[in-house]
Amino acid sequence: MQAPLDPPSAAAKSALRDQVLAARRRRPLADSAHEAAAIAEHLTAWEEVRxxxxxxxxxxxGREPGTGVLLDLLVAQGKRVLLPVLLPDLDLDWAAYHGPTSLAPASRGLLEPLSPPLGVSAVAAADVVxxxxxxASRTGERLGRGxxxxxxxxxxxxxGTPVVVLLHDDEVGLDVxxxxxxxxVTHAVTPSGVVALTE
Known part of the structure; x- marks a missing residue:
């Protein structure tokens, strides 16, 4: 029996992933802290997050836009912050974040919260995701890791819940x-600001 063929989009997604990951590897590490701080500033000032x-x-x-500063600012603002916990079937459970000391190394090089898991449906209670x-494309299509x-x-x-992808400036508006x-996703946030993505 012949194995099912991948959809035509699979090769295109793989090629775009390779292109973006290669560009991220070329970014100066010295820019990372500044970009993470700018993203955190834009998000915490955004009315939806406020x-x-x-x-x-x-x-x-890795070379993703940094979230460490952002997470601590959200906690400092009194937000309840939920972080994902990767399950064996690749679904996501969720647990509360209480600061950097509440994280522990997990599979795939991830850091995950030590708090009790809240269940896969906990994300539905978030006001912003x-x-x-x-x-991301201008119409909200998001390219993930696959x-x-x-x-x-x-x-x-x-x-109706805002869903926001964190990206570098040149990663918004691509053909995904x-x-x-x-x-x-409904929005992207980059070091330059929050961008509304519309269908």
Whole structure:
């Protein structure tokens, strides 16, 4: 029996991932702290985040735009911050963040909260959801790493909740291939500011 073929978008997504990851490796490390601080400043000043009681976020890894400063600013502002916990089936559970000492190393080089897990549906209670990504189109298509974890999680987020991908400036407005299961984001935030993405 012949193995099922990948959708035509699979090769295009893989090529775009390679292109963005290569560009990220070329970015000067010296710029990372400045860019992370700018993203944190834009997000914490944004009205949607200012009004939020609960923010779902994540701990950045590798050359992703940094979230360490942002997470601590959100906690300092009195927000309840939820972070993902990767499950064996690649779905995402969620747990509360209480500062850098509340994190521990996990699989795939991730840092995850030590707090008790709240269940996969906890993300639905967030007033704003921040997600990682590699690129986004002007209409909100998001390119992830390919595991599908966030597409599953975002399916539980109520319509109308702002879903924001953190990117570098040149990663917004790219032509992102899509599949039926892909979930759109509503905004991107870069070192230059918050960008609304519309269908």
């Amino acid at each position: 009004r939020a009681a609960t923010v779902a976020a994540y701990v950045s890894v 921040l997600v990682p990504g590699l690129a 595991g599908g974890s966030y597409d599953r999680a975002l399916a539980r987020v109520p319509v 291939p899509v599949d039926a299961h892909d979930r759109r």
